[in-house]
Amino acid sequence: MATHDFAAQASHAHEAPQGFIRKWVFSLDHKVIGLQYYFLALAAVFVGMFLSLLMRIHLIWPGAALPILGEIKPETYLTLVTMHGTIMVFFVLTTAPQGGFGNYFLPIQIGAPDMAFPVLNMLSFWTTLLGFIVMIAAFFVAGGAPLHGWTGYAPLSALQSAGPGEGLGADLWIISIAIFCIGALMGALNFITTTLDMRAKGMTMMRMPLTVWAWFVTAILGLLAFGVLLSAGILLLMDRNLGTSFFVPLGTINGQLTGHKGGSPLLWQHLFWFFGHPEVYIAILPAMGMCSQLLSVFSRKPIFGYKAMVYAILAIGFLGFMVWGHHMFMSGMSPYTAFAFSVMTMAIGVPSAIKTFNWLGTLMRGKIRFSSPMLFAIGFVSLFVSGGISGPFLAQPVLDIPLHDTYFVPGHFHLIMGVASIFGIFAATYYWFPKMFGRMMNESMARWHFWFSLIGTYAIFMPMHYLGMAGMPRRYSQMTEVAYLHDLIPLQKFITYAAFITIAGQLIFLVNLFWSMFKGPKASDNPWEATTLEWITTTPPPHDNFGGHTPVVHNGPYEYSVPGAPRDYVMQNDPEIKPAH
Amino acid sequence: MADSALQNIPSVYEPSLFGTYSKKIGMWLFLLSDTLTFGALLYAYSYGRISTGGWPTPFHSESIINATIMTAFLLTSSLTMVLAVRASVHRDAKMQTLWLLATMLCGTGFIVLHGREWSNLIAEGLSLPMFPKVPHHQVAAEFVNVSKTVPQFAATFFGLTGMHMLHVTLGVIYLGVVALRRKFIPILLVLWLVAWLGTPAYSPFHYGAHILLIAAIVCGIILWLKPKVYDSSDVEVAGLYWHFVDLVWMFIFPLVYLMSAKIL
Ligand code: HEM
Ligand SMILES: [Cu+2]
Numbered sequence: 074m075a076t077h078d079f080a081a082q083a084s085h086a087h088e089a090p091q092g093f094i095r096k097w098v099f100s101l102d103h104k105v106i107g108l109q110y111y112f113l114a115l116a117a118v119f120v121g122m123f124l125s126l127l128m129r130i131h132l133i134w135p136g137a138a139l140p141i142l143g144e145i146k147p148e149t150y151l152t153l154v155t156m157h158g159t160i161m162v163f164f165v166l167t168t169a170p171q172g173g174f175g176n177y178f179l180p181i182q183i184g185a186p187d188m189a190f191p192v193l194n195m196l197s198f199w200t201t202l203l204g205f206i207v208m209i210a211a212f213f214v215a216g217g218a219p220l221h222g223w224t225g226y227a228p229l230s231a232l233q234s235a236g237p238g239e240g241l242g243a244d245l246w247i248i249s250i251a252i253f254c255i256g257a258l259m260g261a262l263n264f265i266t267t268t269l270d271m272r273a274k275g276m277t278m279m280r281m282p283l284t285v286w287a288w289f290v291t292a293i294l295g296l297l298a299f300g301v302l303l304s305a306g307i308l309l310l311m312d313r314n315l316g317t318s319f320f321v322p323l324g325t326i327n328g329q330l331t332g333h334k335g336g337s338p339l340l341w342q343h344l345f346w347f348f349g350h351p352e353v354y355i356a357i358l359p360a361m362g363m364c365s366q367l368l369s370v371f372s373r374k375p376i377f378g379y380k381a382m383v384y385a386i387l388a389i390g391f392l393g394f395m396v397w398g399h400h401m402f403m404s405g406m407s408p409y410t411a412f413a414f415s416v417m418t419m420a421i422g423v424p425s426a427i428k429t430f431n432w433l434g435t436l437m438r439g440k441i442r443f444s445s446p447m448l449f450a451i452g453f454v455s456l457f458v459s460g461g462i463s464g465p466f467l468a469q470p471v472l473d474i475p476l477h478d479t480y481f482v483p484g485h486f487h488l489i490m491g492v493a494s495i496f497g498i499f500a501a502t503y504y505w506f507p508k509m510f511g512r513m514m515n516e517s518m519a520r521w522h523f524w525f526s527l528i529g530t531y532a533i534f535m536p537m538h539y540l541g542m543a544g545m546p547r548r549y550s551q552m553t554e555v556a557y558l559h560d561l562i563p564l565q566k567f568i569t570y571a572a573f574i575t576i577a578g579q580l581i582f583l584v585n586l587f588w589s590m591f592k593g594p595k596a597s598d599n600p601w602e603a604t605t606l607e608w609i610t611t612t613p614p615p616h617d618n619f620g621g622h623t624p625v626v627h628n629g630p631y632e633y634s635v636p637g638a639p640r641d642y643v644m645q646n647d648p649e650i651k652p653a654h
Numbered sequence: 655m656a657d658s659a660l661q662n663i664p665s666v667y668e669p670s671l672f673g674t675y676s677k678k679i680g681m682w683l684f685l686l687s688d689t690l691t692f693g694a695l696l697y698a699y700s701y702g703r704i705s706t707g708g709w710p711t712p713f714h715s716e717s718i719i720n721a722t723i724m725t726a727f728l729l730t731s732s733l734t735m736v737l738a739v740r741a742s743v744h745r746d747a748k749m750q751t752l753w754l755l756a757t758m759l760c761g762t763g764f765i766v767l768h769g770r771e772w773s774n775l776i777a778e779g780l781s782l783p784m785f786p787k788v789p790h791h792q793v794a795a796e797f798v799n800v801s802k803t804v805p806q807f808a809a810t811f812f813g814l815t816g817m818h819m820l821h822v823t824l825g826v827i828y829l830g831v832v833a834l835r836r837k838f839i840p841i842l843l844v845l846w847l848v849a850w851l852g853t854p855a856y857s858p859f860h861y862g863a864h865i866l867l868i869a870a871i872v873c874g875i876i877l878w879l880k881p882k883v884y885d886s887s888d889v890e891v892a893g894l895y896w897h898f899v900d901l902v903w904m905f906i907f908p909l910v911y912l913m914s915a916k917i918l
Contacts (some may be wrong), residue, residue, distance in 0.1 A: 190680060265675075
């Protein structure tokens with residue numbers, strides 16, 4: 074219906090803003106908002122990394138007095154665990170790949186001048202930033218940050234008196250998460266509407282780049298998952314501040330009655346993990362999309378099995394809502410229920426494997442260019458497989474019972490969710506930096522950064538699997554004095570040293586990022602010879618992305634090495650290629 | 655539903671989903687996520703109700719009658735909302751505003767009745783442990799007993815209906831902005847002062863009133879960023895939200911009130 078489209082289009086074509094404040098601070102431009110999200114995540118990741126370093130130091134030298142901070146007490150260790158996990162999961166892994174790159178490139182890749190709702194888009198960033206500030210504020214209030222872990226398990230999280238950080242700090246933590254949920258919901262509905270409603274002529278759903286598919290499905294997951302977490306957070310706040318007992322059974326703390334009764338901590342676990350499992354896919358799907366994209370570009374080959382990739386993303390999104398119980402095998406769940414969750418969890422391995430084989434198929438017999446984005450994309454596949462292998466083990470209730478709450482689980486999820494998704498972010502940064510800042514990044518620094526990161530993360534997280542199998546529990550403060558874990562201390566030391574070196578390696582990235590922003594060689598409009606729409610526009614793109622017109626799309630997103638074509642790649646807006654006979 | 659003169663401009667976009675415009679899709683998506691938000695609350699309610707033996711049924715006829723009147727208010731407001739949408743399609747700006755105001759009035763009636771009901775229940779002893787005590791008031795032994803023996807009852811009651819009341823309040827504000835735009839902000843500020851200063855310090859509404867202040871600030875920012883005239887599509891989208899809030903009540907009313915009525 075032409076009229077509606079026109080109405081839609083008219084409302085997006087806002088004027089280019091004047092003045093610094095409207096242009097860079099309160100900007101409605103999706104590109105600026107994307108950068109704002111990106112730099113928020115960058116700030117957050119360094120906070121998170123610093124916390125992890127403190128944890129690693131404490132684990133091998135529990136009594137050490139640190140400069141300024143002094144000795145890390147056991148309860149402080151728990152606040153480090155909590156804040157590290159929360160900041161990383163929410164403000165890094167959910168923020169950079171989706172809010173950052175999704176915001177910047179989704180509209181451009183579908184040929185739109187902006188998001189469907191620019192004002193909402195701006196509000197979603199400012200809400201997220203507010204959430205981050207509230208989260209950081211938890212460090213500085215009386216009692217400090219909470220110690221209930223990123224999963225906020227009740228009753229620890231539900232009682233003000235449960236521990237030093239569980240006063241105001243825990244309230245701020247919950248409020249921050251609730252604010253984050255609202256920001257994420259605004260973002261999600263914007264992404265979905267934009268994808269459904271603003272694709273340029275010829276950009277059918279099945280011609281969308283896999284990045285767009287990934288952001289789209291991620292947004293759907295976010296739309297459904299964050300609403301539930303929001304409710305859970307509200308109920309938790311009520312338990313803490315109004316004296317209700319949604320999550321607190323009859324019980325005592327240090328011999329004192331809590332004044333609560335009748336609630337169930339399992340209710341919290343159900344609500345949390347109904348959100349929490351989709352959340353892990355929210356963190357990884359955009360990285361999957363970006364790596365699919367890069368593997369095709371740098372192998373100079375069409376992606377292997379485009380349709381299979383699309384259906385796999387959809388299947389993962391769908392199944393992701395039916396497996397939350399695998400985080401709760403230890404909760405006294407009936408064996409029948411556990412069996413059902415176990416089967417569903419194994420089923421999700423199938424689309425994951427399809428994606429992996431398609432990545433390998435894309436690499437096979439490609440004319441591979443090992444540029445830095447490609448290195449990180451290949452690294453992503455490697456990490457995804459290494460971390461994914463342990464999933465089916467944990468999905469067996471019988472195996473999960475000894476492995477749950479040991480280092481095996483951090484080993485699993487850091488490889489697959491933490492580092493794999495971070496590798497996706499790095500790959501995307503090296504790939505899109507020329508488009509975003511108009512300059513190239515330094516290639517040799519990028520390579521150093523890659524090898525530091527790849528070897529470093531394997532050195533840190535692979536041994537955690539062995540620690541776990543040897544019985545090292547997770548989230549415990551002082552384990553050096555425990556007899557049966559004594560032989561593991563050398564391994565623990567190894568991990569800490571590896572963490573030091575890997576984090577030092579990240580400084581290379583930071584230097585490269587800022588140095589290249591101002592001093593890097595000027596980039597051409599399409600330095601990687603890629604086909605998608607962001608490469609047809611100027612570098613950096615103009616305010617409305619395509620300089621006053623809307624591209625018309627004739628081709629799929631992965632037309633590389635097409636027989637008979639003049640170059641080894643065919644842009645999406647080039648005249649339609651005829652299939653060769 | 656843009657100007658008919660524009661009807662022949664060829665689109666540069668792919669046809670949109672179901673031929674709808676973006677705002678409408680956005681609202682449907684929001685409602686989808688809000689369904690899950692309420693779904694989680696209803697799940698928590700069912701969880702508590704099923705796992706707690708001897709769930710009380712303390713609501714006497716007064717409460718039920720009051721809630722029925724509230725329901726009637728909401729149903730009427732849905733009707734006036736439909737009329738507002740119709741007026742907007744016919745480009746009858748005056749009737750559109752009038753019907754919107756009528757809808758807001760019904761919504762406000764609902765909130766006021768609901769607020770009175772809350773205050774009465776709290777005064778009679780159906781309360782949350784950390785709600786301030788109401789001074790000089792005769793408590794009803796039954797409600798005090800319910801709050802003591804089955805704390806889940808008051809918790810789910812105030813949680814569910816409170817969340818719904820919040821949605822109705824935001825709905826009234828939303829309609830107010832669509833109907834009156836900037837002129838609504840001073841009205842909202844006056845309402846905030848009335849609600850804040852007009853309620854005693856022991857009432858939860860004394861603090862809840864600040865939601866109006868926050869809403870006024872957020873509306874101010876949005877109207878500053880995007881000053882525009884709302885057209886019939888905006889009225890239709892606002893109507894979707896309003897009907898949704900109405901629909902949610904059709905779940906809460908039987909689950910929370912009727913299933914806990916004394917006769918049962
Ligand atoms: C074949 C695929 C996968 C399977 C079968 C699987 C299975 C599991 C199971 C059963 C657990 C619970 C372990 C326990 O707590 O005892 C778990 C934990 C976890 N998984 Fe996976 N997983 C898979 C893929 C993923 C992916 C793709 C991600 C993220 C991108 C991920 C992130 C996590 C996280 C963050 C946790 C731990 C949460 C916590 O307790 O703090 N997993 N996984
Ligand atoms: Cu899971």
